[in-house]
Amino acid sequence: MTRYVALLRAVNLGSHKKVSMADLRGLLVGLGYADVRTYLQSGNAVFTAAETRPERVAASVEERLAAELGLTTEVILRTAEELRDVVERNPLEVDDPAKSTVWFLAEPPRQDWLSGFDLGRFAPEEMRAGEREIYLRLPNGIGRAKLPVALGRRLKVTATMRNWNTVTSLLSLAE
Template structure:
């Protein structure tokens, strides 16, 4: 038996309003049927944690995406991080988190192209702020996520699928 890795899969744009509805028991069943173990979900927004011996993260993501499409008719991207990567991004947070509802992390599937932020002026979005760290972008959104303008503006510049989670969710996924 190979080494067991604990993954967090963040499904992009599921259960937002009436779009891409998925029941968490169905999501857990799909994941378990793929041979993953210790499967659990968090909230109703497409967060799933599981263990697997499959060492290739891209294969894990692709298999999950294909199974969701085949079994549930759900077409979405699965953005994966290992449990160790999640702990590292929590430990490396550049923001003093006094209110976890005002801090969010944008998880990118791939590392963005070098220079993607060149020429981007975050000034018009103040008091919103951002910090980049590899495949994550941290946001401080003092007026809340619902009215935030900076994350959508950043998302339009990226050439990779991404999904955002608030700090409370991020810290509960480890």
């Protein structure tokens, strides 16, 4: 059995892609997943599945979201162990957890995706790339940040962002 953390991309932001967490829990239970829990209202779920291939689990959840709830979105998965590694490998100081974020990528970006990009232009904002995560420190707040917008234009990979409070809370739920 594998413990998964599912991050639904761009749900419950504004008036589009709405899904209740009760509906999400019911959908996951209906797929045969156990010990299902959700966190906040932004498409975060933790569950246990017999399937060990994350790509199959993500595809199943995406298909069922579309079929049962009419919601088309990407699901990015990490195992509990992978999420623990994300937390332990954070190369940036977390002085304010609400202003430190992780972008979870569906797949690794192209190796040259940052070629010629001047991170210094965005100081005091900071970024460090992992294999399938991008760590950001945004001292002036997420809403005012310029770096995520500029990086998003270059990235060309499906991703979803969570603040550090959410990341560590999801890890606690997963473990």
